[in-house]
Each structure stands twice: as C-alpha cells, then as structure tokens.
Amino acid sequence: MVRKQYRIEPRREELLKRRASELGISEAELIRRAIELVGRTPAPLIPNPAAWKRLEKVMEERAKMVVPQTGRQWTCDELYEDRLDRFSR
Numbered sequence: 001m002v003r004k005q006y007r008i009e010p011r012r013e014e015l016l017k018r019r020a021s022e023l024g025i026s027e028a029e030l031i032r033r034a035i036e037l038v039g040r041t042p043a044p045l046i047p048n049p050a051a052w053k054r055l056e057k058v059m060e061e062r063a064k065m066v067v068p069q070t071g072r073q074w075t076c077d078e079l080y081e082d083r084l085d086r087f088s089r
Contacts, residue, residue, distance in 0.1 A: 008016070020030045 016027050016030060020027045023030065025033075
C-alpha cells in the first residue's frame with residue numbers, strides 16, 4: 001500500500017466517520033471503496049460551446065428550407081387511432 005495524506009473539511013470528516021461506522025469499516029477502507037467506485041464511473045461529457053453554435057446554425061438553415069408538400073390526406077392522430085382500433089380487438 002502507498003501512504004497518502006489529504007485535507008478535508010470538517011463536515012466531510014463527519015460524513016466519513018459516520019458512514020464508515022454505519023458500514024462497519026475503517027475510514028481508509030471507505031475511501032478506497034470510493035476511489036474504486038469513481039474509477040468505474042464514466043467521466044461526464046464536457047459541453048462544447050463551439051459545437052452547439054455549429055449545430056444551432058445548421059438547425060437555423062434547415063428551418064429556412066422549403067419542403068414540398070406530400071399531398072397526404074391523413075394525420076398522424078388518424079393513423080394512431082386506426083392502429084389502436086386494429087390491435088385492440
């Protein structure tokens with residue numbers, strides 16, 4: 001084992017002592033388990049503001065596009081109702 005020393009706030013020391021006592025393990029063991037847990041947890045994605053700006057620009061351009069109408073005579077709600085009617089028998 002490698003010896004390490006860290007400084008923590010009093011409120012965290014209280015939490016450490018209480019939780020170690022509840023689990024019936026030493027404070028050092030609790031810290032080792034916490035390190036293992038953190039090591040297995042994937043790192044959160046870091047937001048990329050430049051990427052969001054590029055996406056926003058693409059979305060604005062797409063919103064300006066003129067899309068020809070399909071001429072359909074039905075709505076999504078009508079399809080859903082028809083589906084419910086057919087499969088609820």
